[in-house]
Amino acid sequence: MNTYIEQKYEYISEKEMSCFFNENINFIKNVVSKFIFSKYVGANKNDVDEVCQEVAVKIIKNDYIAKYSSEKSSINTWLYIISRSVAVDYMRKNNRIYINVDDLDQISEPENEKIDFNFPEDILSKRQKEVVRMIFWGDLKAVEVAEQLGITSRTVRCIKHQAIQKLRRHFSAASERRVVS
Secondary structure, eight states: OOHHHHHHOSSOOHHHHHHHHHHHHHHHHHHHHHHHHHHBTTOOHHHHHHHHHHHHHHHHHTTHHHHOOTTTOOHHHHHHHHHHHHHHHHHHHTTOOBOOGGGSOOOOOOTTOOOOOOOOTTTSOHHHHHHHIIIIISOOOHHHHHHHHTSOHHHHHHHHHHHHHHHHHHTTOTTOOOOOO
8 A cells, every 4th residue: 555645544544534635636637627628529617526526435435545556656657546436427328429530531632623733844754643642632543553554562562652752852851751641
């Protein structure tokens, strides 16, 4: 058990438990509010207060203070884990909408908007221009381009690479590294 808690709360009375929560309530509220407001739509201050109360109930009801060990984690880490778990349970129980930005589809560009790019004169060969247009503006994979042109996908990737190198040199971006698919 944490020596801090042992010294202050050898036997946990109602007064001592109240003292423990008074000392740690700001940390708990901070954790709960940051988590709830960053992850859930429509969360409000009342939700934060409710979750903080549920954290206190969970700690008291399950006698978590007696189970706490400073060898495993700090008091702040311990409170963080409990607070976050209770917040997730609370929001799930209340059927709140959870937004994960990674799950959102990318916003598609309007279909009628056509991007036209004119390649610099005498930089790329006709075949290189054709391959670059099919890959980048036609959204085709190297295998699909290869099928249409009657060449291997390895050749398509080689032509694309050579074209990109030429364009980088032309636009003085040879030293700049970018991932191009």
